[in-house]
Amino acid sequence: MLELNDTALLRAHCLIGGQWVDADDGATTAVTNPADGATIAHVPCCGAAEAERAIAAADTAFQTWRDTTAAERAHILRRWHDLVLASQDDLAAIMTAEQGKPLAEAKGEIVYAAAYIEWFAEEARRAYGEVIPSPARDRQLVVTREPVGVCAAITPWNFPAAMVTRKVAPALAAGCTIVLKPAQQTPLSALALADLAVRAGVPSGVFSVVTGKASAIGRVMSASPVVRKLSFTGSTPVGIHLMRECADTVKKLSLELGGNAPFIVFDDADIDAAVAGAIASKYRNAGQTCVCSNRFLVQDGIYDRFAAKLAAAVGLLKVGNGRDEGVTVGPLIDDGAVAKVEELVGDALGKGARVLAGGRRHTLGRNWYEPTVLADVTQAMAVAREEIFGPVAPLFRFKDEAEAVALANDTEYGLAAYFYTTDHARVWRVSRRLEYGMVGVNTGLISTEVAPFGGMKSSGIGREGSRHGLEDYMELKYIAMGGL
Numbered sequence: 241m242l243e244l245n246d247t248a249l250l251r252a253h254c255l256i257g258g259q260w261v262d263a264d265d266g267a268t269t270a271v272t273n274p275a276d277g278a279t280i281a282h283v284p285c286c287g288a289a290e291a292e293r294a295i296a297a298a299d300t301a302f303q304t305w306r307d308t309t310a311a312e313r314a315h316i317l318r319r320w321h322d323l324v325l326a327s328q329d330d331l332a333a334i335m336t337a338e339q340g341k342p343l344a345e346a347k348g349e350i351v352y353a354a355a356y357i358e359w360f361a362e363e364a365r366r367a368y369g370e371v372i373p374s375p376a377r378d379r380q381l382v383v384t385r386e387p388v389g390v391c392a393a394i395t396p397w398n399f400p401a402a403m404v405t406r407k408v409a410p411a412l413a414a415g416c417t418i419v420l421k422p423a424q425q426t427p428l429s430a431l432a433l434a435d436l437a438v439r440a441g442v443p444s445g446v447f448s449v450v451t452g453k454a455s456a457i458g459r460v461m462s463a464s465p466v467v468r469k470l471s472f473t474g475s476t477p478v479g480i481h482l483m484r485e486c487a488d489t490v491k492k493l494s495l496e497l498g499g500n501a502p503f504i505v506f507d508d509a510d511i512d513a514a515v516a517g518a519i520a521s522k523y524r525n526a527g528q529t530c531v532c533s534n535r536f537l538v539q540d541g542i543y544d545r546f547a548a549k550l551a552a553a554v555g556l557l558k559v560g561n562g563r564d565e566g567v568t569v570g571p572l573i574d575d576g577a578v579a580k581v582e583e584l585v586g587d588a589l590g591k592g593a594r595v596l597a598g599g600r601r602h603t604l605g606r607n608w609y610e611p612t613v614l615a616d617v618t619q620a621m622a623v624a625r626e627e628i629f630g631p632v633a634p635l636f637r638f639k640d641e642a643e644a645v646a647l648a649n650d651t652e653y654g655l656a657a658y659f660y661t662t663d664h665a666r667v668w669r670v671s672r673r674l675e676y677g678m679v680g681v682n683t684g685l686i687s688t689e690v691a692p693f694g695g696m697k698s699s700g701i702g703r704e705g706s707r708h709g710l711e712d713y714m715e716l717k718y719i720a721m722g723g724l
């Protein structure tokens with residue numbers, strides 16, 4: 241049994257139109273702990289009808305929520321932020337139980353999730369319009385920024401809190417209403433955040449959470465003409481599917497999709513900093529983040545020393561149950577995820593890669609995989625093209641800067657890239673030529689609410705967070721005032 245200070249945060253109902261409800265047919269889905277398979281709770285397995293009602297409630301609520309002042313919305317968001325931070329321990333315990341990440345990482349994610357709420361509480365009051373110098377004496381030209389309207393959000397399991405607030409906070413700040421479908425593996429974090437939003441004063445219907453049948457709920461969201469924007473974070477194939485489904489109603493779309501991040505280490509890099517950055521960017525959340533380094537491109541002159549140091553550092557990682565003190569690598573989300581990692585490692589070994597650390601399932605259980613480092617990896621291996629989404633660092637060699645950039649860009653994805661060098665001219669040359677939305681230079685950790693998060697190519701459309709994040713939830717309206 242999950243031990244919480246505030247047991248009311250463990251919500252086993254959906255929030256629709258301000259009411260905590262079951263699925264219409266009473267169906268439920270079990271939420272299980274990836275560390276031991278224990279059932280934590282059962283949540284409603286809703287479908288199209290419940291999604292339709294949530295959208296209708298959002299439409300009704302929008303008629304009044306849109307007329308609140310930015311200051312009023314900012315005040316409620318600030319209160320939500322304060323309640324989330326005050327519940328950090330409980331929210332982290334819920335997250336570690338349903339997602340598996342180490343408690344320290346879960347607590348960090350709660351702070352990160354709250355930071356998006358705080359950021360957009362502030363941004364709400366700076367959604368300025370424009371007065372345009374008129375080309376004619378008899379008219380005044382102004383541009384206002386208005387809320388898009390009813391929004392829908394679909395989020396992944398790897399960051400069960402931050403991916404929710406990164407969408408819900410800007411939507412509410414802009415004056416929109418929103419219906420969220422969280423990942424079926426990690427709904428409890430979203431439901432707890434919704435509970436705190438209600439306590440903060442978010443009115444009925446403004447923010448609903450519908451758990452259950454992903455395809456049915458997604459289809460309703462995509463097909464509804466009432467829904468004017470869909471924000472999706474998840475895999476590229478599902479993002480493409482939703483993009484197609486939304487075409488008929490011409491929705492605004494935000495797509496935060498998959499990645500294949502290169503981590504480039506030049507001969508002149510600070511090797512110890514590069515190893516520390518590699519650990520941070522690869523093994524966070526057991527490698528299950530969209531911005532995890534997926535390919536390590538290491539220049540010939542530093543390759544052997546970097547490989548040895550990285551393997552030694554990986555050997556110090558503590559694998560275990562995320563709730564246990566000092567654990568730095570928890571289980572993967574499920575056995576299917578481990579099987580995919582195992583298949584990618586097997587493909588690489590079969591084509592000539594060498595194991596420097598790990599390289600197999602962990603004895604702790606079916607959802608664990610040993611933190612792994614592979615040497616002598618080549619472009620012929622599947623890890624060069626596929627998102628690993630697990631604790632595996634494949635090391636590739638390169639000769640010079642031109643080859644490094646060419647290898648780095650040789651992917652359908654364009655989300656995050658990293659490189660280590662002490663040559664400042666190279667910093668700006670390489671940053672400019674990398675085809676990615678986000679570039680970390682001499683750091684393996686880049687995610688923050690104050691900077692635009694997102695990518696290009698198959699990694700998606702749009703940016704979340706930063707001063708740009710509100711734009712996706714607002715429309716520009718040009719008003720020409722004539723007859724003056």
Ligand SMILES: NC(=O)c1ccc[n+]([C@@H]2O[C@H](COP(=O)([O-])OP(=O)(O)OC[C@H]3O[C@@H](n4cnc5c(N)ncnc54)[C@H](O)[C@@H]3O)[C@@H](O)[C@H]2O)c1
Binds near residue numbers: 459479
């Ligand atoms: N770019 C980013 O910011 C970012 C962040 C986190 C995760 N991701 C990506 O997400 C993937 C891992 O997350 P995942 O396994 O949850 O992804 P996923 O695409 O399988 O699922 C994401 C969400 O989509 C829902 N979904 C699945 N099929 C659907 C359908 N047909 N209609 C409507 N909804 C549907 C799921 O229930 C879940 O809520 C990785 O590729 C990772 O790179 C990207």
Ligand SMILES: O=C[C@H](O)CS(=O)(=O)O
Binds near residue numbers: 399402
């Ligand atoms: O999976 C990627 C998420 O966006 C998490 S983070 O923003 O990089 O922490």
